[in-house]
Amino acid sequence: ETGVTQTPRHLVMGMTNKKSLKCEQHLGHNAMYWYKQSAKKPLELMFVYNFKEQTENNSVPSRFSPECPNSSHLFLHLHTLQPEDSALYLCASSPMTSGTDTQYFGPGTRLTVL
Amino acid sequence: GDSVTQMEGPVTLSEEAFLTINCTYTATGYPSLFWYVQYPGEGLQLLLKATKADDKGSNKGFEATYRKETTSFHLEKGSVQVSDSAVYFCALTPKRGSQGNLIFGKGTKLSVKP
Numbered sequence: 001e002t003g004v005t006q007t008p009r010h011l012v013m014g015m016t017n018k019k020s021l022k023c024e025q026h027l028g029h030n031a032m033y034w035y036k037q038s039a040k041k042p043l044e045l046m047f048v049y050n051f052k053e054q055t056e057n058n059s060v061p062s063r064f065s066p067e068c069p070n071s072s073h074l075f076l077h078l079h080t081l082q083p084e085d086s087a088l089y090l091c092a093s094s095p096m097t098s099g100t101d102t103q104y105f106g107p108g109t110r111l112t113v114l
Numbered sequence: 115g116d117s118v119t120q121m122e123g124p125v126t127l128s129e130e131a132f133l134t135i136n137c138t139y140t141a142t143g144y145p146s147l148f149w150y151v152q153y154p155g156e157g158l159q160l161l162l163k164a165t166k167a168d169d170k171g172s173n174k175g176f177e178a179t180y181r182k183e184t185t186s187f188h189l190e191k192g193s194v195q196v197s198d199s200a201v202y203f204c205a206l207t208p209k210r211g212s213q214g215n216l217i218f219g220k221g222t223k224l225s226v227k228p
Contacts, residue, residue, distance in 0.1 A: 042118075042217075042218045043216075045215050100146045100163075100207070103216060105157035105159065107155070108157050
């Protein structure tokens with residue numbers, strides 16, 4: 001397995017469910033990111049982790065809860081979501097959080113909230 | 115705040131046509147500039163980048179030059195192929211040593227017809 005992987009690729013959940021998205025990077029990077037891609041809106045950065053420490057929370061509602069147990073794994077825990085949270089959630093990693101470092105993206109999880 | 119503006123799509127071209135996708139940015143300091151591409155059903159892939167003024171990024175026949183005087187980073191390709199059909203995103207990271215927060219444009223969908 002190489003690059004950045006995300007599971008599941010598709011998820012349908014009700015507003016009262018609790019689910020988790022998983023991201024794993026096999027690149028030896030130290031920084032990981034969650035992005036939200038909604039229709040007709042630019043990609044939005046949600047969270048940044050650097051060496052397992054959260055360094056950025058871009059005013060994300062508390063119904064999204066990230067977890068980074070180590071530099072290779074990143075989770076996004078979801079609970080009591082709203083239909084407007086339906087989107088493609090993308091994970092990315094980079095060597096560091098330097099502004100010049102390339103971010104490598106996973107294929108995303110397509111989330112539908114009913 | 116920092117932002118990226120890219121031309122609205124969709125763009126439809128015939129194979130071997132010349133491609134230009136315009137991108138301009140607003141940023142304080144000296145951002146790094148990126149073009150990412152998203153093929154159907156996949157995550158984003160870095161296409162090319164430039165980290166300082168007058169740098170030219172190039173990859174797979176695509177080119178973009180970092181123009182500080184016009185705050186632009188237009189993407190060009192001399193002869194497109196059907197396989198270039200995808201969504202193209204212009205992005206920046208605000209400055210060196212930043213959190214690596216990518217700020218994206220809305221994306222431009224390119225369709226290339228045989």
